Amino acid sequence: MTEPVIAIESPRGPDVGRLIEALDGYLAALYPAESNHLLDVATLAAPDVRFFVARRGGEAIGCGALRVDPEGYGEVKRMFVQPHARGLRVGARLLARIEEQARREGLSCLRLETGVHQPEAIGLYRAAGYVEREPFGAYRPDPLSLFMEKILR
Numbered sequence: 001m002t003e004p005v006i007a008i009e010s011p012r013g014p015d016v017g018r019l020i021e022a023l024d025g026y027l028a029a030l031y032p033a034e035s036n037h038l039l040d041v042a043t044l045a046a047p048d049v050r051f052f053v054a055r056r057g058g059e060a061i062g063c064g065a066l067r068v069d070p071e072g073y074g075e076v077k078r079m080f081v082q083p084h085a086r087g088l089r090v091g092a093r094l095l096a097r098i099e100e101q102a103r104r105e106g107l108s109c110l111r112l113e114t115g116v117h118q119p120e121a122i123g124l125y126r127a128a129g130y131v132e133r134e135p136f137g138a139y140r141p142d143p144l145s146l147f148m149e150k151i152l153r
Contacts, residue, residue: 004054004061004090006097011044011051015060019053020044023063023080030117035144037113039065039077050101054081054090061085064094066101066110069137074102076112079121091124099128103152111136111149122146 009016020041027036044051044065054062062081066074076098081090102110112130114121130148135141 002056004056004085004088004093006052006054006093008050008101009053011041011063011065013053013060016051016053016063017041019060019063019080019082020078022082023078026080027115031115031144035115035142037139037145039067044078049077050098051078052094052097052101054085054094056085056088062090062094064091064098066098068105068107071137072108073136074098074105074107074110075137076110086120091121092128095124095128099150099152107152109149109151111147113139113145113147116144116146125150 011020024038027038043049048068050066052064053060062085064079065077067077068074079091079094099110112125114125125148128150130150133147133149135147139147
């Protein structure tokens with residue numbers, strides 16, 4: 001089995017759009033709309049966002065984004081791996097690539113919001129060195145949200 005290739009791509013591609021739609025459906029099944037903090041495709045295509053796609057054999061199997069905040073930190077957004085590709089460490093590879101990009105851009109830390117009903121995602125972030133923190137930016141406390149941060153060295 002070939003290693004996935006991860007690259008910055010436009011979120012506007014048709015196969016990438018299907019990946020984002022699958023993520024939206026997954027999150028909508030877990031959380032009410034007010035607890036889903038999703039960036040739409042137009043925002044994902046903005047100059048302050050780096051959108052990464054993992055492909056295996058040309059198929060888009062995962063995605064993740066780095067949003068560069070004017071305050072000097074990065075925010076991990078839109079992490080998702082297709083169900084049939086889970087267990088292949090695609091999420092860990094995407095997260096490592098986002099971290100690498102954040103370091104290249106001189107960001108001091110990465111922050112994220114994830115949902116409490118996603119134990120696999122929480123486990124991935126904890127294993128990568130993310131720790132819980134208070135809400136940041138425009139986020140407000142939400143019992144369905146978990147906020148995390150990793151200082152980049």
